[in-house]
Structure formats: C-alpha cells, structure tokens
Amino acid sequence: xxxEDAEDKGIIFGDxxxxxxxxxxxxMDDPDDNEFSHSIVYGFFTQAEETFTQMDTAIEERDxxxxxxxxxxxxxxxxxxxxxxxxxxxxxIQRYGKNENExxxxxxxxxxxxxxxxxxxxxxxxxxxxxxKKLKGYYEKADEDDD
Numbered sequence: 800x801x802x803e804d805a806e807d808k809g810i811i812f813g814d815x816x817x818x819x820x821x822x823x824x825x826x827m828d829d830p831d832d833n834e835f836s837h838s839i840v841y842g843f844f845t846q847a848e849e850t851f852t853q854m855d856t857a858i859e860e861r862d863x864x865x866x867x868x869x870x871x872x873x874x875x876x877x878x879x880x881x882x883x884x885x886x887x888x889x890x891x892i893q894r895y896g897k898n899e900n901e902x903x904x905x906x907x908x909x910x911x912x913x914x915x916x917x918x919x920x921x922x923x924x925x926x927x928x929x930x931x932k933k934l935k936g937y938y939e940k941a942d943e944d945d946d
Contacts, residue, residue, distance in 0.1 A: 815930050820881030833941050840934050843876055847885075847927055854892070854920055863909060866916050867896025873923075882930050888923035892916050 812818055824836045850873045857865040870892030877885040891901055895912040899905060906912055 812930075812933055815882065815884050815926065815933065817881035817883050820879075824880060833938065837938055840880065840938070843880055844931060846876055847873060851920075851924060851927075858913070858917060858920070861909075861913060863896045863898065863912060863916070865896075867893050870894075870896055882926075884926040885923055885930060888919050888926055891919040892923065895919065 812821070824839060825833070828835045850869055854866060854869050857869060870889045874886050874889035874893060877889060894901060894903065895906070895915045898907065898909060898912055
C-alpha cells in the first residue's frame with residue numbers, strides 16, 4: 800500500500816524536507832504501492848553520491864565552473880524532491896563557482912570562492928546524509944506497513 804503522505808506515516812522530516820513537495824511525488828504512486836516514488840528517491844541517492852564524487856574531483860582540480868554546473872544540477876534534483884537544505888546548499892556552490900557571493904554580487908577572489916565551496920559542500924553532504932536517513936526510514940516504515 801502506498802503511504803498516505805509524509806505526516807500520516809509519522810515520520811518527522813523537520814525543515815530538511817518540504818512535505819508539500821514530497822507529497823506531490825507520493826501522489827504519483829499507485830494506490831497499492833510506492834514503487835514510483837521509491838525509484839525516484841533511490842535514484843536521487845545514486846545521483847547525489849556520483850555528483851559528490853565529481854565535486855570532490857572538481858575541487859582537487861580547482862575547477863570553479865564545473866563546481867557551479869554540478870551545484871546547479873544537484874540543486875534541481877534536490878528541489879524536485881523537496882530537499883530544501885540540500886537545494887539551498889547547492890545553490891551556494893553554484894554561485895561560488897560563478898565567482899559570486901550568496902547574494903549574486905561578484906566575488907573576484909577565486910580562492911575565497913573555492914574555500915566557500917569546500918565549506919558549503921561539507922554542509923550539503925551532512926544535510927544529504929540527514930535526509931537520506933529520514934527518507935530510507937520513511938520507505939522502510941512504508942514497507943513494514945505493507946506486510
């Protein structure tokens with residue numbers, strides 16, 4: 800049986816996940832299972848891990864443009880699922896990679912931008928681990944309820 804919605808399942812996502820956005824994904828599930836949303840969420844997990852690896856490489860290569868592109872990519876994917884903290888952190892990475900400050904103003908010091916990206920990426924990875932744990936817990940509970 801598909802989960803009703805995030806709040807009905809008793810999982811508290813806190814401010815890490817926008818439940819309205821996540822509920823829209825759940826609405827696409829068949830009434831008797833959550834296979835569709837499960838595949839999207841677990842596909843995101845794989846995508847995020849691969850993107851983090853690419854970001855680590857881009858940091859080693861000091862490639863701000865690549866970091867901006869990767870930040871933009873992961874920002875979109877995380878926004879689709881309602882992962883607000885991951886999305887916001889990726890937006891910072893995107894801006895810093897464009898030699899911009901958070902407010903969009905220019906930052907000519909590339910070293911400062913790279914340092915900010917490193918710090919933002921640490922936060923994004925921590926926020927990702929948090930939502931990964933919450934979402935896996937959500938689907939494990941949904942699977943238990945199906946038994």
